[in-house]
Amino acid sequence: MAVSGSLVVLLAPVWAAVVGAVGLDMLRCPRDRGPLLYREPRVSAGRPFRLLKFRTLRRDVLAVAAGHVRPYEADVANLTWAGRRVLKPMYLDELPQLVNILRGDMSLVGPRPWPDELVERHLHALVPEPQEAHPLHLQFPHQKLILHLVYRRVRVEYHKLRNQECIKYLYHLF
Numbered sequence: 147m148a149v150s151g152s153l154v155v156l157l158a159p160v161w162a163a164v165v166g167a168v169g170l171d172m173l174r175c176p177r178d179r180g181p182l183l184y185r186e187p188r189v190s191a192g193r194p195f196r197l198l199k200f201r202t203l204r205r206d207v208l209a210v211a212a213g214h215v216r217p218y219e220a221d222v223a224n225l226t227w228a229g230r231r232v233l234k235p236m237y238l239d240e241l242p243q244l245v246n247i248l249r250g251d252m253s254l255v256g257p258r259p260w261p262d263e264l265v266e267r268h269l270h271a272l273v274p275e276p277q278e279a280h281p282l283h284l285q286f287p288h289q290k291l292i293l294h295l296v297y298r299r300v301r302v303e304y305h306k307l308r309n310q311e312c313i314k315y316l317y318h319l320f
Contacts, residue, residue, distance in 0.1 A: 150247035154244050154245070157241065157244075160238065160241065161241060164200060164228075164232065164233065164238050164241065167232045168182055168200065168201075168226075168228045168232075168233075170228075171226055171227045174227070175226070177204055177206075178204060178205075178226040178228070180201060180205035180208070181201060181205075182200065182201060183198055183199065183201060183242055184198075184199060184201045184203075184208060184215075185197065185199075186199065186214065186261070187261065187262060188252075188261055189260060189261075189262050190251060191251075191252075194262065195246065195249075195252070195259075196251075197243065197246060197251075197252075197259065198242035198243060198245055198246055199242055199243065200233055200242060201226070201229070202219065202225055202226060202228075202229025202233050202234055203215055203224050203225060203226065203229065204224060204225070204226055214261040214263065219234070
């Protein structure tokens with residue numbers, strides 16, 4: 147936390163420049179107007195939180211995205227002028243995440259927190275539902291029950307962890 151606090155103080159001039167660039171962009175282009183920051187729901191260390199970022203997408207695109215905005219950032223037409231010219235090329239849109247680190251929502255070093263829907267999608271790709279097992283794949287009488295119990299246990303662990311660590315757990319389990 148001391149490192150992220152120091153970075154916030156040391157990067158204060160950069161924060162001011164970013165706020166100035168975004169402010170000028172909002173004055174120059176009405177369709178780029180909107181909040182300075184946006185919050186994206188993520189999961190880290192077993193608990194959900196809101197990841198802070200400088201807004202690089204236009205307000206109308208954010209309304210359509212409704213959650214994970216990464217797919218919309220690839221299209222340059224969706225970006226604001228400041229997002230396209232200043233924030234994205236220099237990764238300055240990530241600066242507010244230092245506040246998340248100060249709050250203890252995430253760490254400076256380690257895996258990035260994933261959006262909840264991506265963790266859920268990867269979980270279902272790795273662990274099939276027990277009823278999906280083909281009858282010919284069952285090698286002994288209680289295998290279906292065991293598969294069901296393992297699936298339930300993994301689901302319980304998933305809801306405890308709810309981040310990338312769950313996928314590592316599943317990888318090592320199977």
